[in-house]
Amino acid sequence: MNELNEIYANFVVELRRGVSNLVVLSQCQQPTYGYQLVKNLAESGIPLEGNTVYPLLRRLEDQGLLRSDWDTSTDKPRKYYQITETGSQLLAQITSYWRDSVKNIESILEA
Amino acid sequence: MNELNEIYANFVVELRRGVSNLVVLSQCQQPTYGYQLVKNLAESGIPLEGNTVYPLLRRLEDQGLLRSDWDTSTDKPRKYYQITETGSQLLAQITSYWRDSVKNIESILEA
DNA sequence: ACATTATAGTGTATATCGCACAGTAATGCA
DNA sequence: TGCATTACTGTGCGATATACACTATAATGT
Numbered sequence: 001m002n003e004l005n006e007i008y009a010n011f012v013v014e015l016r017r018g019v020s021n022l023v024v025l026s027q028c029q030q031p032t033y034g035y036q037l038v039k040n041l042a043e044s045g046i047p048l049e050g051n052t053v054y055p056l057l058r059r060l061e062d063q064g065l066l067r068s069d070w071d072t073s074t075d076k077p078r079k080y081y082q083i084t085e086t087g088s089q090l091l092a093q094i095t096s097y098w099r100d101s102v103k104n105i106e107s108i109l110e111a
Numbered sequence: 112m113n114e115l116n117e118i119y120a121n122f123v124v125e126l127r128r129g130v131s132n133l134v135v136l137s138q139c140q141q142p143t144y145g146y147q148l149v150k151n152l153a154e155s156g157i158p159l160e161g162n163t164v165y166p167l168l169r170r171l172e173d174q175g176l177l178r179s180d181w182d183t184s185t186d187k188p189r190k191y192y193q194i195t196e197t198g199s200q201l202l203a204q205i206t207s208y209w210r211d212s213v214k215n216i217e218s219i220l221e222a
Numbered sequence: 223a224c225a226t227t228a229t230a231g232t233g234t235a236t237a238t239c240g241c242a243c244a245g246t247a248a249t250g251c252a
Numbered sequence: 253t254g255c256a257t258t259a260c261t262g263t264g265c266g267a268t269a270t271a272c273a274c275t276a277t278a279a280t281g282t
Contacts, residue, residue, distance in 0.1 A: 004201060007174050011132050011205050013239065014269075015212065018125025020238090023219050035260050045215035052239065054262055059238095063118050075248065076259060090115065094122050095220060101126065102213050104156035108134050109206060124270065125238075131270090146229050163270065165231055170269090186279065187228060 020048055020056055022098055025083060025091045028066055033078040057081050065090055131159055131167055133209055136194060136202045139177055144189040168192050176201055 023046055027037055034053050041048050048056075060066040065087030071078045083091065134157055138148055145164050152159050159167075171177040176198035182189045194202065 004197065007176070008201060008204055010268080011129060011201070012208060014129030014132060015205070015209060017128045017238065017269095018122060019212070019216060021122050021125060023216060026220050026222075033260080034262090038260095041219075044219050045211065046219065049240075050261075051241075051243095051263085054260095055238085058262095065118070077247095078260070086115065090119060090122070093119055094126070097123060098126060098216075098220075100156065101130070105130060105134060105209075108152075108155050108157065109137050109209075121237080128238090128270070144229080145231090146227095149229095160271080161230075162232085162272075162274090165229095166269085169231095188278095189229070 016046070016048075019046065020052060021060070022091075022094055024048075024053070024056055025060065025065060025087055026095070028060075028081050028083045028087070029091075031069075031080040031082040033071075033080050035078075060087070127157070127159075130157065131163060132171070133202075133205055135159075135164070135167055136171065136176060136198055137206070139171075139192050139194045139198070140202075142180075142191040142193040144182075144191050146189075171198070 023041060023044075024037060027040065032040075034050065034057055037053050037057075038048060038050055057066065057068075061068055061081065065084060066081045067084055068079050068081045071080055134152060134155075135148060138151065143151075145161065145168055148164050148168075149159060149161055168177065168179070172179055172192065176195060177192045178195055179190050179192045182191055
């Protein structure tokens with residue numbers, strides 16, 4: 001017997017999916033590293049775990065939307081990711097798509 | 112070029128994911144059938160195709176969030192889905208979650 | 223007579239997530 | 253001093269849900 005909480009949790013997972021692309025790209029307008037993202041996004045109410053963030057960053061880099069540089073100047077080496085020109089273009093597109101969707105969904109919910 | 116469009120399309124797919132649960136549950140506050148959902152949602156700017164909607168309706172029914180009745184009184188038999196009490200509770204929860212998320216994401220995008 | 227609409231469905235490949243786990247170096251604390 | 257926790261980056265696997273490409277049937281439009 002499926003418990004309601006389980007179903008709810010799964011809905012939340014699905015809702016968060018895709019949003020991660022959007023918020024990570026957005027955050028990488030400033031050079032950022034994975035662990036920082038995990039912390040910042042949790043504070044911002046969009047908790048993404050490391051096992052989600054690290055593969056995501058690599059995917060985005062593979063797609064040419066981010067680029068990365070290791071900073072080894074401190075004791076804790078950090079891999080900084082930063083958005084590319086291509087990434088910026090895509091970010092603008094999906095931000096626009098996102099806002100349109102939000103409006104559409106809100107009007108469905110209110111109807 | 113084509114590559115970017117593909118990436119964009121995939122982002123859109125991921126963003127739409129989960130939203131389908133929300134809008135379908137919401138629409139089923141009035142008894143509705145699959146084909147009508149496909150048409151209505153397309154008009155509302157949330158295009159979901161039959162191969163997405165029909166399995167989704169069945170899942171929601173399996174989870175006890177919707178129930179269905181065949182209407183065979185007309186020449187075209189239609190399977191009407193309607194939200195259950197449990198479904199209504201969950202809809203309220205995920206609607207609330209959705210609106211909170213939207214606020215959080217918007218504030219990340221603006222930062 | 224032929225195409226399109228209306229209506230419901232399936233099978234398979236693919237993408238991404240969560241959970242669990244691996245691994246190292248610094249820092250806090252008992 | 254010794255041990256736990258934090259900081260930091262990752263991997264492997266199973267589960268879920270989507271897109272794409274179909275199957276199927278009956279009515280309606282031209």
